[in-house]
Amino acid sequence: MSGRVVVEATNVSKKFRLIHERNNSLKATILRGRRVVAEDFWALRDVSFGVKQGETFGLIGENGSGKSTMLKCLTRILTPNEGSVRVEGKVSALLELGAGFHPELSGRENVFLNGAILGLPQSELKKRFDEIVEFAGVGAFIDEPVKNYSSGMYVRLGFSVAINVDPDVLFVDEVLAVGDEAFMRKCNDKFTELRRAGKTIVLVSHGMSAVQNLCDRVAWFSHGQVMRIGPPKEVIDAYTDTVTVDRHVDEYGHPRWGSGEGRIVGVMWIDSDGEPTSRLHCGQPALLRMHYEMSEPIERPVFAVTFRTLGGFEVSTPSTRDVGCEPDKLDGPGHVDLRFDSLRLLPGTYEASFFLSDHARLHAYDVRRDLIRFDVEAGDGHETTGVAALGAQWTVIDESSP
Amino acid sequence: MTLVSAYRSSKELYLNLTLRELRSKYKRSFLGWAWSLVNPLANMAVYTVVFAYFLKAKPPPGINGLDVYALSLMCALLPWNFFSASVMGSIGTLVGNGPLIKKTYFPRQLLPAATVGAALVTHLIEMGLLIVVLVGFGDWQAATFLPFVLVLMAVNVMFSLGLGLLLSALNVYFRDIEHFMGIVLLVWLYMTPIIYPITSVPARFRTPLKANPMTEMSTAFRSVLYYGRLPSWSAFVYFLGWAVALLALGWWVFNKLQDGLAEEL
Incomplete structure (x- = not known):
């Protein structure tokens, strides 16, 4: 870890307008004398943090706390009203998988299109094409229009392209839980591989165990402000203490x-x-x-x-x-x-x-x-993957010995 | 960011978006690409029947005794069709690609530019065929004027892209533009001497008609293709001036508005 800051947010504020009445047509605008009736809502207020090269940085917080907005500002989808963001190196984002897919085009055509959106040169894409298809596990469907894909295949192909862009900085929004068990394991392997290769990862997640396992540092967002930045355990504890389970x-x-x-x-x-x-x-x-x-x-x-x-x-x-x-x-x-x-x-x-x-x-x-x-x-259960602990007993009986 | 640097940094994405536009346009249609030729042919047939036969429109004969209304028409109608397809396509492209804009970052100018690019591919094929047909009718000068045709097409691209950028960004904020422009383009087509020769317009209406940059566009195309002579410099510069101004305005407005696109869509 070189310690150089490669992702930096400086006093970022982002204002949204909560729209009560929108006049999307000229007639309505002229008749009402205004385009929108709205009040301001600060989704982010004076947020600053830096992520060092090679770090995995988690953003946590309740729904509506501003962490996804922060991620969108970092990926330049949204422009902050105040402050600035700076990201060094090639960026890839897993915000919505397959967002750029065109339903009528084949998987192959979409891989090239999506790769281009993420900034991967075509020559490089051609080289990695087999790997991408293999990773996504869509097999013979690659030449079918993606509208015929199952939602799982769609998401897997999107993930596969994004992860194969070989980014310097990867932004991830709550997509770690895609696909079936086998695919999730492949994704986790890929993340581990990226981390080992010294890539910088910024991720938003609600899964506290994932955050705790993956992240080097965590920032906790609440009502558009950063409450605390620090080691995962410390920040997650502080966060879960304040969050009443009775949150509506x-x-x-x-x-x-x-x-x-x-x-x-x-x-x-x-x-x-x-x-x-x-x-x-x-x-x-x-x-x-x-x-x-x-x-x-x-x-x-x-x-x-x-x-x-x-x-x-x-x-x-x-x-x-x-x-x-x-x-x-x-x-x-x-x-x-x-x-x-x-x-x-x-x-x-x-x-x-x-x-x-x-x-x-x-x-x-x-x-x-x-x-x-x-x-x-984790508690008393000894089962590791899936959703339910069935609590059954194992017994092995070796019948080979006399 | 200038137009050139934006293009250079995202050339591959631009090509991909243009290809997507072209590929998806005729997907699942029986005739596929043939449709891009059927449309101008149908246009030609209708205008020829109505204007040449019913209304007896008679453009001055062209070079080498060329005197075919349909060919004179196509020399100006094809560039118009390109312009019209570019503008109408650009207007809807930001709204149509909303999910992409909300979830990924790339220079948003590429979307209207890809629409114009896709229209240009069709246009190049049509113009190529037109020149072949013109040469077949004895107008071999049409081929020798090819460099001038390409220059005119380039100016037409600037004009169309400028208007496309301007209207695509505005349309996100005012969705009326899409419907409004449908009417504007229809009126504009008839206010431009494309389906009728400018000579059949009463003299007192010619001055306002000449203020229309598309008038100069259509006369310029027609003079190099049909009459075998260069357009007047003043007319060309007038059209070029409009194209540059419109491109600058469109670019400036687009840049002003593009930061808010992801929120507005």
């Missing part, structure tokens, strides 16, 4: 719907002392508490929780009806507990959605999608 991501646009006679007003993980916690460990007991508030009596309500991975894979949806836990009637406030004797989720980041509905599960009183996001840390 609704303000950030997470969907909520339902008729509203009964509402889920708060959810939290509770530790063995009955206190709210954000520390969850695989294989250890856990308790998820949902507070509800019924504004009128509701007969035989059903509560359910869906656990999903960040990739959207549904792990399970336990519901009160499934186990015959059926109160005749509920009115006013109260809470429902979902108790795990042993939390079967493997280490990773998950989202939970909450449902309050009638007995037939046809009418929704309150649905809160992806209301909380939480990390499960």
